[in-house]
Amino acid sequence: MPRIVDVARRAGVSTATVSRALNGKPVRPELLAAVTAAAAELGYTPDRTARSLRRRSSDVVALVLPDVENPFFTAVARGVEDVAQAHGVSVVLCNTDDDAAKEARYLAVAQDENMAGVVIAAASGRPALAPLLARDRAVVAVDRAVADDVDLVTFDNVALGRAATQGLLARGFRRIACVTGPAATSTAVERAQGWRDALADAGLPAPDDLLVRSDFRVAGAHDAAVALLDREPRPDAVVATNNLGGVGVLRALAERGVPVAASARAADGVPAGAAAEGAGSGDVAGCGVAIVGDLPFATSSTDGVLFVPLDPRDLGAAAARMLMERIRGLDVPARRVVQRVAALA
């Protein structure tokens, strides 16, 4: 492997000049030409390890995610990667499994590797960012809020939960349950708050037993939905506050033979009316479903489901752009960006 001295010799200059030439520092045009020619002929590429040691910072950023198997986060990753690559920086993907210990370990690695920055969708609400911040590393929180005062780019989660719920209300549903994620996850909490707000706006109760905190995964949401279906009276619709939650809910409905209802039947507006006198208000009718997010791998049966679509790739791209700014030295107070959301689908 050619090293910088080889290029220097071949170009007839010093290593310092090679370094400067290759890093865009002022160099006489003819020498620059000689250097780039020599580098090209030798197929020289700088050793990034040595460069990192010297610069005390590498061209790598960490992307810390709670679940790489969730299409939402892989889309975030794509967004981050797109802009990072455009800036010549590599992305290390770190999967925390929503586990604070794993997360802490990865953040330590990011520090020991002298990575330039971190984009994090935090497992815990209080990730161990202090050492990184002390070292003046760039940090951007994405999707989920964190305790530290760092750049943050999220959706308007309350609005998302509200939109999903209002959509169901508009379709005539009244007894609307909510399947959300962990209490430690801001998105889960805020979207559930949106559900609560929408019901309150409509003058409806939002009883605690219609709110189930699960884990934002398929199996958990599935179990939560099954439990909801056993409630008496059964809810006539369910809001899933994330994509995998939606999958779990749809599976539960399918298992129980409850079809997805695009809208409530006319009589449902009457609380204790005719519908309740049979085996319960929803025993034979379908169940409304609203999902915050998308199901990119759904196999077709989502007719009647109300989606509040998100663009996680765009979210990731926005976060990465903010990170690049910080890496380039931008020194302003922490920014909070709320990503625009498309209309209901």
Add this chain to the structure above:
Amino acid sequence: MPRIVDVARRAGVSTATVSRALNGKPVRPELLAAVTAAAAELGYTPDRTARSLRRRSSDVVALVLPDVENPFFTAVARGVEDVAQAHGVSVVLCNTDDDAAKEARYLAVAQDENMAGVVIAAASGRPALAPLLARDRAVVAVDRAVADDVDLVTFDNVALGRAATQGLLARGFRRIACVTGPAATSTAVERAQGWRDALADAGLPAPDDLLVRSDFRVAGAHDAAVALLDREPRPDAVVATNNLGGVGVLRALAERGVPVAASARAADGVPAGAAAEGAGSGDVAGCGVAIVGDLPFATSSTDGVLFVPLDPRDLGAAAARMLMERIRGLDVPARRVVQRVAALA
């Protein structure tokens, strides 16, 4: 940040002894105790950049994947990550989009970063591994074969394609189409060969116009399936050789209002019989579907679909284990491991 000299001073030894103590080299027990104590008190962690520079190899491995948004590959990533983490090595995820140029770029980065090794599911059949191999870096190909003579862990793809097809044959289907991936991808080619073999074994023709090479993605497979549904006579079943292909096929069927058929009707065994005299042999009947792989995010409507399940996580774990062996210095000829496959589902 504490450095190795700080630990040395505090423990009253030289930096060399600290290094040895922390790396498990022989050191007098009392000194070892002093060093570990000092390191703990200071919260010292070695700078991995400096270590990499000196050792000429880092504790990071690259995982080069064609599509991080494909659940199959994220599962592979999980498997790789699990064993890598157990060995104290971090995993850099690189997404090539099945693009040879992007792939080459990432491989160059792996080299410049002095990464310890690479696990690759190659975009092209001939990835640019030569520089890495010349530098004596560990390389393991996973899922997809490559031209270079490196360790390889795959499924028995011909058997997979054959199993999917035989399953459909056993259910009575006869005119079975195949939607597979790019001609440059070994899995796509081999599974299609399995389809061909199974038909030949059954004494049936495998006409070229029933084999569609797509891109292993949803949209591509969808379009391919739509085209197949327009054939006259229409195929009575389709084999999708990967998971996303399966999604695309199922969506196409749903769009066209063609139900998934768990088995062919009795008369289908007769080539030019009664079924053909109407609007075509399959115009009203359903269509059989077999999928190599799984649909972790299917929302329920996969009744009747024949799955040939895979365990990509296990595949990734196996590849990572081989990589770890190589990194630890194992020096044997390239190995070819064919991963066991579960029975039909």
Add this chain to the structure above:
DNA sequence: TTGTATGCGTTATCAC
């Protein structure tokens, strides 16, 4: 502008 010389933090080599 350019070259020389030093340092980044660690591990490996050499004497002891």
Add this chain to the structure above:
DNA sequence: GTGATAACGCATACAA
């Protein structure tokens, strides 16, 4: 077994 010291490959302070 231990300590002093020289690398690893690059970027920069300083001198020219």
